[in-house]
Amino acid sequence: MSALTFELARQRYAVENLSDAHRELVLSRFGELETALPPDPLSADAVRLRIERSLDTASFRDRPPGPTEYRLSVDYDVDGVQVAGVGFRARIDRQTLSTHMVTCRDDAWFIDGFENLFRVVVAYRSFVSGSLVLHSAAFTDGERGFVACGRSGAGKSTLCGLAKGLGLTVLSDELNLIRPIDQGFALQAMPFAGDFGRSRAGSTSLPLSALLGLQHDSTPRLGGCSRAQAVSRIVASCPYLNADPQFVDRVTDRAVELVQRVPLRVLSFALDTSFWKVLDHEYPRARSAVSP
Amino acid sequence: MSTPEPAAQYRLDPSARFRVLDGEGIFILQGAGEVLVVNGVAAFIVERVTAEVAFDEVVAEVVARYDVQPDQAEADAMTLLENLVEAGALAAS
Numbered sequence: 080m081s082a083l084t085f086e087l088a089r090q091r092y093a094v095e096n097l098s099d100a101h102r103e104l105v106l107s108r109f110g111e112l113e114t115a116l117p118p119d120p121l122s123a124d125a126v127r128l129r130i131e132r133s134l135d136t137a138s139f140r141d142r143p144p145g146p147t148e149y150r151l152s153v154d155y156d157v158d159g160v161q162v163a164g165v166g167f168r169a170r171i172d173r174q175t176l177s178t179h180m181v182t183c184r185d186d187a188w189f190i191d192g193f194e195n196l197f198r199v200v201v202a203y204r205s206f207v208s209g210s211l212v213l214h215s216a217a218f219t220d221g222e223r224g225f226v227a228c229g230r231s232g233a234g235k236s237t238l239c240g241l242a243k244g245l246g247l248t249v250l251s252d253e254l255n256l257i258r259p260i261d262q263g264f265a266l267q268a269m270p271f272a273g274d275f276g277r278s279r280a281g282s283t284s285l286p287l288s289a290l291l292g293l294q295h296d297s298t299p300r301l302g303g304c305s306r307a308q309a310v311s312r313i314v315a316s317c318p319y320l321n322a323d324p325q326f327v328d329r330v331t332d333r334a335v336e337l338v339q340r341v342p343l344r345v346l347s348f349a350l351d352t353s354f355w356k357v358l359d360h361e362y363p364r365a366r367s368a369v370s371p
Numbered sequence: 372m373s374t375p376e377p378a379a380q381y382r383l384d385p386s387a388r389f390r391v392l393d394g395e396g397i398f399i400l401q402g403a404g405e406v407l408v409v410n411g412v413a414a415f416i417v418e419r420v421t422a423e424v425a426f427d428e429v430v431a432e433v434v435a436r437y438d439v440q441p442d443q444a445e446a447d448a449m450t451l452l453e454n455l456v457e458a459g460a461l462a463a464s
Contacts, residue, residue, distance in 0.1 A: 307395035311406040314399055322401045327388055331399065335392065 084125065085112035088256050088267055090204050091125035092197075101130055104190040109197075109270065126204050128178040128197070136183040139166050151195050155323045162199055167192040173325070176203055198254065198271050202319050206326070210258040211333055214316045216275075216293075217250035217266055218242040222364050224266035224285035226255055227293050227346060228316035234293045236274040238348065245352050249275060250285075254318070257287060257337065264341060287341060288362045296347035299354040301361055309343035310334045379463040381420040381452060387460045389417060398460040407460060412437055413451050417461070420452065 081102055082095045091114070094105060106113065133139070142165045143149060152163040160171040166184035171177075178200050182189055202212040215228040216235035229235055239252040250266070253273025258265045265284035292304065292312045304312075313334035320326040344361075348354035383389055388399040396414030398407040409417065412433065419429040426448070433444045455461040 305393060305395055305408075307392040307397050307408045310392060311397055311408045314397075315404070315406040321399065321406075322404050324401060327399055327401055331388070331390065331397070 084114050085109055086114045087112050087201060087270070088205055088210065088258065090201075090208055092128060092200070092204075093125040094128045094130065096129050096131060098130075098132055098185070100185040101132070101189060101193075104185075104187075105193060108190055108194060112270065126176045126178070126200060128180060128200065130193075131179065131181045132185075133181050133183050136166075139168065139183045140164060142166065142188055151199075153199065153319060153322070155325070157325075160199065160203070160319075160323065162196050164192045164195050167196070169196050171200060171203065176200060176207070194271060198269075199319050201269065202254075202317075203326075205256055205258075206320055206330070206333075210256050211313070211317060211330075211337065212254055212256050212269060213313070214253070214318055215255045216242075216252045217255040217268060218247045219250060219266075219285050220247055220359075222285075223288035223362055224250070225289045225291065225358060225362075226257065226266055226287060227291040228312055228343075229293045230315060234295060234348070237350065238293065238346075238354070239275045241348070241350070241352050241354065245355050247355075251275075257290075258284070260286075263287060264337070289358060290337070290341045290343045292343055292345040294345050294347045295349070297349050298347065299349065299357045300347050301357055302345045302347065304343060304345050306335070306338055309338040312343060313337060379426070379452075380423065381456075381461050381463055383421055384459050384462045389421070389460070391418065398455070398458075400459050402459060407458060409451075409455075416448050416451060417455070421461070 080096050080098065082093060082097060083105060085092045097105065140163060149165060154161040159173055162169045166188045167180055167182040169178055169180040180196055182192060205212050213228045214230055215226045216239045217224060217226040218239060227235060227238055236252045239249045243249050250268035251273060252275035254269035254271050256267045256269055264287040266287040267284045310331065314321050314331055317330050320330045346354060386402040390397050391414050394411040396409040396417055416429055416433065419432060430445045430448055433439065433448060434441050452461065456463050
């Protein structure tokens with residue numbers, strides 16, 4: 080059994096008790112996040128994820144027939160968060176965020192389950208450290224970071240496709256992190272797969288230039304919205320925590336703080352690249368990049 | 372799910388959160404992972420009925436605060452409460 084340490088958005092995660100097969104799978108997906116430093120048993124800064132292999136396959140959710148997307152089961156109790164998916168179940172301790180994953184799989188179902196679980200852990204750890212992980216589409220022209228929040232069907236992947244066609248760099252059409260910095264907020268892609276593919280792990284931060292909601296319309300434009308509407312869009316885009324009774328009020332508070340500093344505007348866009356002229360005109364270029 | 376009636380008591384659904392921001396109301400429906408925004412009049416009605424103020428009294432307050440006829444205020448308030456109960460934001464008893 081072995082361990083790996085990852086660093087993501089300035090937070091460290093120690094994945095422990097890995098079999099050779101599990102180690103290979105985890106590295107295949109998150110190897111770019113690996114740090115040279117081994118996990119320190121005495122260190123409290125790394126969130127620990129312990130993997131336990133079980134031979135009791137009957138006690139796990141079975142794989143569905145054929146290729147399919149399935150909904151992760153997440154339940155919240157006083158002391159922890161329970162997560163379950165195909166071939167695994169896990170518990171996240173609220174105090175330490177230490178996570179115990181039990182799995183009966185050594186194949187692609189394992190790494191898919193691990194990634195799904197890792198998303199949840201990262202969302203909690205990032206929030207505790209002052210950030211917000213949003214279901215969102217993010218892209219950049221190399222200087223300015225644009226993030227559009229929205230749930231499935233809002234047009235995130237469509238917008239990313241259009242942005243890529245313009246030569247812009249897509250960060251992620253799935254999960255992006257917003258972190259407060261001295262002069263505003265930094266934007267960073269999370270290395271989790273979306274419809275548009277997997278963002279590059281360990282990507283650097285950019286200054287957050289625009290916080291957007293999405294709306295389909297034939298005419299590209301930016302519209303304002305009330306703070307309540309803005310907060311609702313942000314909170315609805317905070318996966319896992321917005322359904323956690325112990326976190327939802329804090330998530331809402333943080334969303335209020337965010338939209339007070341960075342007003343959310345609603346981008347109306349059609350299935351063409353005309354939206355970029357609006358964004359390029361409305362948001363001035365950032366003067367410097369933010370360090371990762 | 373029960374159908375709201377004027378005599379019903381309303382409370383926030385246990386799985387929902389509600390707050391007012393700049394006069395508008397925000398419901399966070401944890402079970403569905405959804406968020407609803409209601410306008411100022413609706414936010415006022417929600418605040419009053421969940422404070423256990425009688426429905427008729429809330430309607431009278433709405434008529435006094437806003438330019439609306441009593442019959443219209445009552446019908447609109449009832450529709451609002453029905454919709455919020457159906458959405459899982461409020462519970463009626």
